[in-house]
Amino acid sequence: xxxxFIRTIIIYVFLIAAIRFSGKRQVGELEPTELIITMMLSxxxxxxxxxxxxxxxxxxxxxxxxxxxxxxxxxxSLHSPTFKSLIxxxxxxxxxxxxxxxxxxxxxxxxxxxxxxxxxxxxxxxIADVDCAVLEESGKLSVFLKPEKAPxxxxxxxxxxxxxxxxxxxxxxxxxSKDSLxxxxxxxxxxxxxxxxxxxxxxxxxxxxxxxxxxxxxIPKEKQK
Amino acid sequence: xxxxxxxxIILIVLSSSVILSTRSTVSMCNELIKEAEALPRNxxxxxxxxxxxxxxxxxxxxxxxVSHKETDAIDDTLTKLSADIKSGxxxxxxxxxxxxxxxxxxxxNSESLSFDRIF
Numbered sequence: 001x002x003x004x005f006i007r008t009i010i011i012y013v014f015l016i017a018a019i020r021f022s023g024k025r026q027v028g029e030l031e032p033t034e035l036i037i038t039m040m041l042s043x044x045x046x047x048x049x050x051x052x053x054x055x056x057x058x059x060x061x062x063x064x065x066x067x068x069x070x071x072x073x074x075x076x077s078l079h080s081p082t083f084k085s086l087i088x089x090x091x092x093x094x095x096x097x098x099x100x101x102x103x104x105x106x107x108x109x110x111x112x113x114x115x116x117x118x119x120x121x122x123x124x125x126x127i128a129d130v131d132c133a134v135l136e137e138s139g140k141l142s143v144f145l146k147p148e149k150a151p152x153x154x155x156x157x158x159x160x161x162x163x164x165x166x167x168x169x170x171x172x173x174x175x176x177s178k179d180s181l182x183x184x185x186x187x188x189x190x191x192x193x194x195x196x197x198x199x200x201x202x203x204x205x206x207x208x209x210x211x212x213x214x215x216x217x218x219i220p221k222e223k224q225k
Numbered sequence: 226x227x228x229x230x231x232x233x234i235i236l237i238v239l240s241s242s243v244i245l246s247t248r249s250t251v252s253m254c255n256e257l258i259k260e261a262e263a264l265p266r267n268x269x270x271x272x273x274x275x276x277x278x279x280x281x282x283x284x285x286x287x288x289x290x291v292s293h294k295e296t297d298a299i300d301d302t303l304t305k306l307s308a309d310i311k312s313g314x315x316x317x318x319x320x321x322x323x324x325x326x327x328x329x330x331x332x333x334n335s336e337s338l339s340f341d342r343i344f
Contacts, residue, residue, distance in 0.1 A: 001290050002247040002338050005240070010343070053293040064239055071232035 001057070008062040012036065012069060020089060031088050031138060037070050088137040095133035098146060108135055119143060165212030174203040174221065184210050247336055250290045253283045254333035261326045268318040271310050273303065291332060298328050 019032040030038065041063060048059045077084040092104050094115060105115065116127065118141040124130060129149040134142045145151075154161035168184035169177060170191055181188065195202060200220060207219040260276045280303065287296050302325045309317035 001243050005243045006343050057289050068232045068236040075229040
Protein backbone atom coordinates (compact mmCIF):
# COMPACT_ATOMS: atom_id res chain seq x y z
CA UNK A 1 0.00 0.00 0.00
CA UNK A 2 2.75 2.44 0.92
CA UNK A 3 4.45 1.69 -2.40
CA UNK A 4 1.23 2.68 -4.22
CA PHE A 5 1.02 5.83 -2.08
CA ILE A 6 4.59 6.94 -2.84
CA ARG A 7 4.27 5.97 -6.51
CA THR A 8 1.14 8.16 -6.82
CA ILE A 9 3.03 11.18 -5.46
CA ILE A 10 6.02 10.54 -7.73
CA ILE A 11 3.86 10.07 -10.84
CA TYR A 12 1.82 13.19 -10.00
CA VAL A 13 4.91 15.38 -9.60
CA PHE A 14 6.48 13.82 -12.69
CA LEU A 15 3.34 14.44 -14.77
CA ILE A 16 3.12 18.06 -13.63
CA ALA A 17 6.74 18.57 -14.68
CA ALA A 18 6.16 16.73 -17.96
CA ILE A 19 3.06 18.75 -18.89
CA ARG A 20 4.75 21.95 -17.74
CA PHE A 21 7.79 21.34 -19.93
CA SER A 22 5.79 20.06 -22.88
CA GLY A 23 4.54 23.57 -23.43
CA LYS A 24 1.24 25.41 -23.32
CA ARG A 25 -0.05 23.95 -26.54
CA GLN A 26 -0.54 20.59 -24.79
CA VAL A 27 -2.70 22.05 -22.08
CA GLY A 28 -5.74 23.42 -23.93
CA GLU A 29 -8.62 24.50 -21.71
CA LEU A 30 -7.32 23.25 -18.37
CA GLU A 31 -4.41 24.20 -16.15
CA PRO A 32 -1.60 21.60 -16.03
CA THR A 33 -2.58 20.26 -12.60
CA GLU A 34 -6.25 20.04 -13.58
CA LEU A 35 -5.37 18.21 -16.77
CA ILE A 36 -3.23 15.71 -14.85
CA ILE A 37 -5.92 15.16 -12.24
CA THR A 38 -8.48 14.53 -14.99
CA MET A 39 -6.15 12.10 -16.75
CA MET A 40 -5.13 10.21 -13.62
CA LEU A 41 -8.54 10.04 -11.96
CA SER A 42 -10.20 8.41 -14.95
CA UNK A 43 -7.42 5.83 -15.17
CA UNK A 44 -7.34 5.13 -11.44
CA UNK A 45 -11.09 4.75 -11.22
CA UNK A 46 -11.24 2.29 -14.10
CA UNK A 47 -8.63 -0.20 -12.81
CA UNK A 48 -10.58 -1.75 -9.90
CA UNK A 49 -13.72 -1.78 -12.05
CA UNK A 50 -12.04 -3.76 -14.81
CA UNK A 51 -9.76 -5.92 -12.67
CA UNK A 52 -11.46 -7.58 -9.72
CA UNK A 53 -8.09 -8.60 -8.30
CA UNK A 54 -7.25 -5.00 -7.48
CA UNK A 55 -8.61 -3.94 -4.08
CA UNK A 56 -10.78 -0.81 -4.08
CA UNK A 57 -8.37 0.82 -1.66
CA UNK A 58 -5.76 0.88 -4.47
CA UNK A 59 -7.99 3.35 -6.30
CA UNK A 60 -9.66 5.16 -3.41
CA UNK A 61 -6.43 6.11 -1.60
CA UNK A 62 -4.59 7.48 -4.67
CA UNK A 63 -7.74 9.36 -5.78
CA UNK A 64 -8.16 10.94 -2.34
CA UNK A 65 -4.44 11.71 -2.27
CA UNK A 66 -4.56 13.40 -5.69
CA UNK A 67 -7.61 15.47 -4.77
CA UNK A 68 -5.92 16.63 -1.56
CA UNK A 69 -2.74 17.45 -3.48
CA UNK A 70 -4.78 19.38 -6.06
CA UNK A 71 -6.58 21.37 -3.35
CA UNK A 72 -3.32 22.16 -1.55
CA UNK A 73 -1.54 23.13 -4.79
CA UNK A 74 -4.40 25.37 -5.91
CA UNK A 75 -4.50 27.05 -2.48
CA UNK A 76 -0.74 27.66 -2.44
CA SER A 77 -0.89 28.87 -6.10
CA LEU A 78 -3.59 31.35 -5.12
CA HIS A 79 -1.42 32.83 -2.39
CA SER A 80 1.99 32.59 -4.05
CA PRO A 81 2.43 33.98 -7.58
CA THR A 82 5.93 32.45 -7.75
CA PHE A 83 4.54 28.99 -7.03
CA LYS A 84 1.71 29.56 -9.50
CA SER A 85 4.10 30.49 -12.30
CA LEU A 86 6.23 27.45 -11.42
CA ILE A 87 3.26 25.11 -11.69
CA UNK A 88 1.17 26.72 -14.44
CA UNK A 89 3.74 28.89 -16.22
CA UNK A 90 3.42 32.53 -17.26
CA UNK A 91 1.58 34.16 -20.15
CA UNK A 92 3.86 34.55 -23.18
CA UNK A 93 3.74 37.68 -25.32
CA UNK A 94 3.94 36.35 -28.87
CA UNK A 95 3.12 39.75 -30.40
CA UNK A 96 3.86 42.92 -28.47
CA UNK A 97 3.18 46.44 -29.81
CA UNK A 98 2.49 44.93 -33.21
CA UNK A 99 5.90 43.20 -33.31
CA UNK A 100 6.08 39.43 -33.59
CA UNK A 101 8.59 37.84 -31.22
CA UNK A 102 10.14 34.97 -33.15
CA UNK A 103 12.16 34.01 -30.08
CA UNK A 104 9.01 33.62 -27.98
CA UNK A 105 7.29 31.78 -30.82
CA UNK A 106 10.08 29.22 -30.99
CA UNK A 107 10.31 29.04 -27.18
CA UNK A 108 6.63 28.02 -27.12
CA UNK A 109 7.31 25.58 -29.99
CA UNK A 110 4.63 27.25 -32.07
CA UNK A 111 5.10 27.56 -35.80
CA UNK A 112 3.88 30.56 -37.77
CA UNK A 113 1.06 28.62 -39.43
CA UNK A 114 -0.28 27.58 -35.98
CA UNK A 115 -0.16 31.20 -34.83
CA UNK A 116 -2.00 32.32 -37.98
CA UNK A 117 -4.56 29.55 -37.42
CA UNK A 118 -5.13 30.74 -33.82
CA UNK A 119 -5.52 34.32 -35.10
CA UNK A 120 -8.06 33.21 -37.70
CA UNK A 121 -9.95 31.39 -34.96
CA UNK A 122 -10.07 34.76 -33.18
CA UNK A 123 -11.59 36.31 -36.34
CA UNK A 124 -8.37 38.00 -37.51
CA UNK A 125 -7.20 37.45 -41.06
CA UNK A 126 -4.17 39.76 -41.11
CA ILE A 127 -1.37 39.51 -38.56
CA ALA A 128 -0.58 43.16 -39.24
CA ASP A 129 -3.85 44.11 -37.49
CA VAL A 130 -2.69 42.63 -34.21
CA ASP A 131 -1.32 44.90 -31.52
CA CYS A 132 -0.77 42.24 -28.88
CA ALA A 133 -1.15 38.45 -28.77
CA VAL A 134 -0.69 36.57 -25.54
CA LEU A 135 -0.42 32.82 -25.17
CA GLU A 136 -2.12 32.20 -21.81
CA GLU A 137 -1.16 29.54 -19.24
CA SER A 138 -4.14 27.52 -20.43
CA GLY A 139 -2.74 27.42 -23.99
CA LYS A 140 -5.36 29.82 -25.38
CA LEU A 141 -4.32 32.81 -27.46
CA SER A 142 -5.68 36.20 -26.39
CA VAL A 143 -5.55 38.75 -29.17
CA PHE A 144 -5.85 42.53 -29.02
CA LEU A 145 -6.20 44.53 -32.23
CA LYS A 146 -4.40 47.75 -33.08
CA PRO A 147 -6.50 50.79 -32.07
CA GLU A 148 -7.28 51.67 -35.69
CA LYS A 149 -8.52 48.12 -36.31
CA ALA A 150 -10.39 47.63 -33.06
CA PRO A 151 -14.20 47.54 -33.22
CA UNK A 152 -16.01 50.79 -32.50
CA UNK A 153 -17.25 51.03 -28.95
CA UNK A 154 -19.71 53.56 -27.48
CA UNK A 155 -16.82 54.89 -25.38
CA UNK A 156 -14.70 55.57 -28.47
CA UNK A 157 -17.61 57.31 -30.13
CA UNK A 158 -18.25 59.32 -27.00
CA UNK A 159 -21.78 57.96 -26.76
CA UNK A 160 -23.36 57.13 -23.41
CA UNK A 161 -24.57 53.56 -23.41
CA UNK A 162 -27.26 51.99 -21.28
CA UNK A 163 -26.52 49.09 -19.04
CA UNK A 164 -27.72 45.77 -20.32
CA UNK A 165 -28.34 43.75 -17.21
CA UNK A 166 -29.36 40.16 -17.44
CA UNK A 167 -32.98 39.27 -16.81
CA UNK A 168 -33.88 37.67 -13.50
CA UNK A 169 -35.58 34.29 -13.82
CA UNK A 170 -37.87 34.42 -10.79
CA UNK A 171 -39.86 31.25 -11.51
CA UNK A 172 -38.51 28.25 -13.39
CA UNK A 173 -40.79 25.28 -13.97
CA UNK A 174 -43.18 26.23 -11.15
CA UNK A 175 -40.44 26.85 -8.60
CA UNK A 176 -39.48 30.26 -7.23
CA SER A 177 -35.75 30.99 -7.40
CA LYS A 178 -34.96 32.63 -4.08
CA ASP A 179 -31.52 33.81 -5.25
CA SER A 180 -32.96 35.51 -8.35
CA LEU A 181 -35.73 37.02 -6.25
CA UNK A 182 -33.16 38.49 -3.87
CA UNK A 183 -30.98 39.78 -6.72
CA UNK A 184 -33.94 41.39 -8.46
CA UNK A 185 -34.96 43.32 -5.36
CA UNK A 186 -38.46 41.82 -5.45
CA UNK A 187 -40.15 40.14 -2.52
CA UNK A 188 -42.17 36.94 -2.49
CA UNK A 189 -45.35 38.89 -1.64
CA UNK A 190 -44.77 41.21 -4.60
CA UNK A 191 -44.29 38.21 -6.89
CA UNK A 192 -47.45 36.58 -5.50
CA UNK A 193 -49.35 39.84 -5.99
CA UNK A 194 -48.17 40.04 -9.61
CA UNK A 195 -49.26 36.47 -10.28
CA UNK A 196 -52.62 36.97 -8.52
CA UNK A 197 -53.25 40.06 -10.61
CA UNK A 198 -52.78 37.91 -13.72
CA UNK A 199 -54.85 35.06 -12.29
CA UNK A 200 -52.08 32.46 -12.41
CA UNK A 201 -50.60 30.23 -9.71
CA UNK A 202 -46.84 29.79 -9.14
CA UNK A 203 -47.00 26.08 -9.89
CA UNK A 204 -48.58 26.81 -13.29
CA UNK A 205 -45.77 29.14 -14.39
CA UNK A 206 -43.10 27.62 -16.65
CA UNK A 207 -41.00 30.79 -16.76
CA UNK A 208 -41.27 34.16 -15.03
CA UNK A 209 -38.61 36.53 -16.28
CA UNK A 210 -38.03 40.07 -15.03
CA UNK A 211 -35.81 42.26 -17.20
CA UNK A 212 -33.60 45.05 -15.88
CA UNK A 213 -36.05 47.70 -17.10
CA UNK A 214 -38.91 45.98 -15.24
CA UNK A 215 -40.49 44.17 -18.19
CA UNK A 216 -42.20 40.93 -17.18
CA UNK A 217 -42.40 37.83 -19.32
CA UNK A 218 -44.61 34.98 -18.13
CA ILE A 219 -44.76 31.66 -19.97
CA PRO A 220 -47.43 29.39 -18.47
CA LYS A 221 -46.97 25.64 -18.34
CA GLU A 222 -48.54 23.73 -21.18
CA LYS A 223 -51.27 21.35 -20.09
CA GLN A 224 -50.09 17.73 -20.22
CA LYS A 225 -52.45 15.36 -22.02
CA UNK B 226 -8.46 28.49 4.01
CA UNK B 227 -11.09 26.06 5.33
CA UNK B 228 -10.74 23.80 2.27
CA UNK B 229 -6.96 23.95 2.53
CA UNK B 230 -7.03 22.86 6.17
CA UNK B 231 -9.54 20.07 5.42
CA UNK B 232 -7.35 18.86 2.52
CA UNK B 233 -4.29 18.95 4.78
CA ILE B 234 -6.10 17.01 7.53
CA ILE B 235 -7.32 14.40 5.02
CA LEU B 236 -3.78 14.11 3.65
CA ILE B 237 -2.37 13.55 7.15
CA VAL B 238 -5.10 11.00 7.99
CA LEU B 239 -4.52 9.26 4.66
CA SER B 240 -0.75 9.10 5.12
CA SER B 241 -1.12 7.82 8.68
CA SER B 242 -3.64 5.16 7.68
CA VAL B 243 -1.41 4.00 4.82
CA ILE B 244 1.61 3.76 7.14
CA LEU B 245 -0.45 1.93 9.77
CA SER B 246 -1.97 -0.49 7.27
CA THR B 247 1.46 -1.21 5.79
CA ARG B 248 2.91 -1.90 9.22
CA SER B 249 -0.05 -4.11 10.12
CA THR B 250 0.21 -6.07 6.86
CA VAL B 251 3.94 -6.63 7.35
CA SER B 252 3.48 -7.73 10.99
CA MET B 253 0.61 -10.07 10.00
CA CYS B 254 2.82 -11.50 7.25
CA ASN B 255 5.58 -12.07 9.83
CA GLU B 256 3.15 -13.92 12.11
CA LEU B 257 1.88 -16.07 9.23
CA ILE B 258 5.46 -16.83 8.13
CA LYS B 259 6.30 -17.86 11.69
CA GLU B 260 3.21 -20.06 11.75
CA ALA B 261 4.09 -21.63 8.37
CA GLU B 262 7.67 -22.23 9.43
CA ALA B 263 6.37 -23.97 12.55
CA LEU B 264 4.85 -26.66 10.31
CA PRO B 265 7.05 -29.77 10.38
CA ARG B 266 9.55 -30.17 7.52
CA ASN B 267 8.17 -33.61 6.73
CA UNK B 268 4.56 -34.75 6.58
CA UNK B 269 4.59 -36.71 9.85
CA UNK B 270 2.42 -34.88 12.40
CA UNK B 271 1.71 -31.99 10.04
CA UNK B 272 -1.40 -29.95 10.87
CA UNK B 273 -2.40 -26.73 9.15
CA UNK B 274 -5.43 -25.95 11.33
CA UNK B 275 -3.53 -23.37 13.45
CA UNK B 276 -2.33 -21.63 10.29
CA UNK B 277 -5.82 -21.82 8.79
CA UNK B 278 -7.39 -20.11 11.83
CA UNK B 279 -4.83 -17.29 11.71
CA UNK B 280 -5.21 -16.92 7.95
CA UNK B 281 -9.03 -16.73 8.18
CA UNK B 282 -8.65 -14.06 10.83
CA UNK B 283 -6.26 -11.94 8.75
CA UNK B 284 -7.67 -12.53 5.28
CA UNK B 285 -10.37 -9.78 5.34
CA UNK B 286 -7.67 -7.22 6.17
CA UNK B 287 -5.37 -8.55 3.44
CA UNK B 288 -8.23 -8.27 0.93
CA UNK B 289 -8.29 -4.51 1.55
CA UNK B 290 -4.56 -3.89 1.53
CA VAL B 291 -3.06 -6.30 -1.02
CA SER B 292 -3.93 -7.57 -4.47
CA HIS B 293 -6.56 -10.30 -4.45
CA LYS B 294 -4.21 -12.36 -6.61
CA GLU B 295 -1.90 -12.65 -3.60
CA THR B 296 -4.65 -13.79 -1.24
CA ASP B 297 -5.88 -16.26 -3.86
CA ALA B 298 -2.32 -17.61 -4.21
CA ILE B 299 -2.15 -18.22 -0.46
CA ASP B 300 -5.59 -19.87 -0.51
CA ASP B 301 -4.53 -22.15 -3.36
CA THR B 302 -1.26 -23.15 -1.69
CA LEU B 303 -3.09 -23.81 1.56
CA THR B 304 -5.65 -26.03 -0.18
CA LYS B 305 -2.86 -27.97 -1.85
CA LEU B 306 -1.03 -28.31 1.47
CA SER B 307 -4.16 -29.69 3.19
CA ALA B 308 -4.76 -32.10 0.30
CA ASP B 309 -1.16 -33.33 0.46
CA ILE B 310 -1.46 -33.92 4.21
CA LYS B 311 -4.71 -35.84 3.74
CA SER B 312 -3.31 -37.97 0.93
CA GLY B 313 0.04 -38.44 2.69
CA UNK B 314 1.94 -37.16 -0.36
CA UNK B 315 5.28 -36.28 1.25
CA UNK B 316 6.98 -34.61 -1.74
CA UNK B 317 3.94 -32.49 -2.48
CA UNK B 318 3.71 -31.43 1.17
CA UNK B 319 7.36 -30.31 1.29
CA UNK B 320 6.90 -28.37 -1.93
CA UNK B 321 3.60 -26.74 -0.82
CA UNK B 322 5.07 -25.76 2.56
CA UNK B 323 7.99 -24.04 0.83
CA UNK B 324 5.59 -22.42 -1.66
CA UNK B 325 3.44 -21.07 1.17
CA UNK B 326 6.44 -19.59 2.97
CA UNK B 327 7.80 -18.04 -0.21
CA UNK B 328 4.37 -16.56 -1.16
CA UNK B 329 4.13 -14.98 2.29
CA UNK B 330 7.72 -13.71 2.05
CA UNK B 331 6.96 -12.19 -1.34
CA UNK B 332 3.82 -10.54 0.04
CA UNK B 333 5.76 -9.14 2.98
CA ASN B 334 8.47 -7.78 0.71
CA SER B 335 5.95 -6.22 -1.66
CA GLU B 336 4.29 -4.41 1.23
CA SER B 337 7.51 -3.29 2.93
CA LEU B 338 8.82 0.12 2.02
CA SER B 339 11.84 -0.32 -0.20
CA PHE B 340 13.45 1.88 -2.84
CA ASP B 341 13.61 -0.82 -5.52
CA ARG B 342 9.92 -1.65 -5.06
CA ILE B 343 8.91 1.97 -5.69
CA PHE B 344 10.93 2.27 -8.91
